[in-house]
Amino acid sequence: MNQDINIKKARTNCFRQSKVPGEFMLQMRVPGGFLDAAYLSVIEHIAKTWGDGNFHFGTRQTFDITGIPYGNIPAVNAYLEQYIREVDEQLCRVDLDTVSQEPQPWDPEGGYPTIGARNITACIGNYHCICANCNTFELARKIEPIIFPSHYHIKINIAGCPNDCNKAHLCDFGIIGVAKMTYHPERCIGCGACVRACEKGSTRVLSLNENTGKIEKDACCCIGCGECVRACPASAWTRQETKFYRVILGGRTGRQTPRTGKMFLNWATEEVVLSALRNWQKFSAWVMDYKPEYLHGGHLIDRAGYKKFKELILEGVALNPECLVAEDIFWQETEYRSNFNVKPMSLHHTAGPQ
Template sequence: MNHDINIGALKKNCFRQSKVPGEFMLQMRVPGGLIDAKYLKVIEEIAQKWGNGTFHLGLRQTLNAPGIKYENIEAVNAYIQEYIKEIEIEMCNTNMESNSAGYPNIGPRNIMACIGNSHCIKANINTWELARKLEKEIFPSPYHIKLSISGCPNDCGKGHFNDFGIIGVTKPIYLKDRCIGCGRCAKVCKKAATRVLKLVNHRIEKDTCCCVGCGECVEACPASAWVRPEKKLYRVMVGGRTGKQYPRMGKMFLNWVTEDVIVAVIKNWQTFCANVLDNKPFYIHGGHLIDRAGYQKFKEIMLDGVKLNPEAMVAQRILWAETEYRSNINVKPLCDHPSPGGPYTPKSKVD
């Protein structure tokens, strides 16, 4: 067995180390989680020819082939050259070359997305089309980012637990002349959303302060008195993460913004990372990076040069809610209570 294998370089190349010495798992990117079914033949060939005959649907919607021997990685990289060209360069228009070296970087994780309004009746946006537009803004890059897109505030893509969670929202238009006064929209809003609708004198009144833009009223109305406008709008959650030590749910950064704003903001991510890390990239969750810089600095850089649409709302500050672990013995907390948007300060663990 060759003990000089550069695990870090292979990880960057999208090969994950196995518990079996000398074996690795390829992670093939599927931006937005949607590709032509013909590409299943690619992962099938890899799994059967170089892997152990199985493939794994990665939790970030990658196509994974485990059981690849180290000595076969070069052949696998050569084989996926055409796939990378068709997916990354032709479909997503990324600024990269396709060659026999395989994937150039794993820093930006695969962009996740639910099926969106290409299928789901509840979705407000086309998720996978947006994913492909954003792919070219983040990949390839040495700076890490986990990004998820959901078609509606149900957030099936779990954007609340990503560095960036982009959620499709809508501002439904109420056409009162069509309303038949049945109250179904108010009932579904009470049951499934934020209870902002009520039936008064056979017409609907809305408290706009707490509408989350889900569009449930549109789906519920039998008379099409509620309709989605053509203008697509988005919500952006930031700083969410899983993990052993400080898991937390993301908080709202932007609301009611357009696709142009989304693209412009994500374009600034690498600039933000380079600024905070002094142009020395290494693996760090986006949420931790925001903590290190502080929310105000994050907001300043991420919105630099971004033209906000009239409806846009920006969080002026973010108060994070994190888990603090304590044991049942006499110990100090692992960390001081964090300041808003700021980093934790380590403390000694034991008196």
């Protein structure tokens, strides 16, 4: 039976077109990529009832359920309503004080209302990882009601430490958990373990003073990774209680102009990060004259210019005393047409040994 298929409408509803005509893939949001295992039964039910029985762990940590016929989308959305209400409303919208913003009203009865703000991805963070400086999925859940739902596109990745396992440098708005360290010289035994750890795995800012037997630090280049804390056997290094973040801006993949993001904020508190993100939709609307297009954040920053972006995104944001803001940013993109002056290699067959 033939039917009209509105691909654009389905895509906005978070159903991606398949190479098989008439089939779609549902992308279920999982803010921060962390979820109660009980919800796996929901994924199984949708996949086996309306899909082809399979699902994919999406690159943005969504549950991607494949092989859903277009005609099954209304039934999937009806079943999905409870999941959305529990995951998006209960997990991400219950503690309004943490985001200082009323949740944007939307009814999940018809499924997801937009694909604009992509699922916020995160590494496991300090819920499990010994390297991490922050709880990444808790931060993701605080960000979720700020950016979603929205037709303005943004990709946000959160990494628990400067190892950046979650590729904060390759998205529109990358957030990295960093820590400021306190040195306790009275505990230091002068073993140099922290110096070796910093030398091997970080920015080599520590040195052992042979006269005093104590550690000296070039604080200007410390990236807040916490390797010194992990390495010290005497707890001479400890993380300060305040959580800090580094924000990376304008990174992206893609065929034409991929690039690594650059540092925008350093040593910012959680409230500063959330406050800046509260201005994201306003900035996006200004750039596109209140007419959303399918353009991600890095491209919008390019349109506005960094100076204008900084002005709008930090409007009304009270920076903490430690926070540093990039004066300017100069991105370096990969150019495919101008870097090479080599003629294509001609291919020909040669005769083999007779």
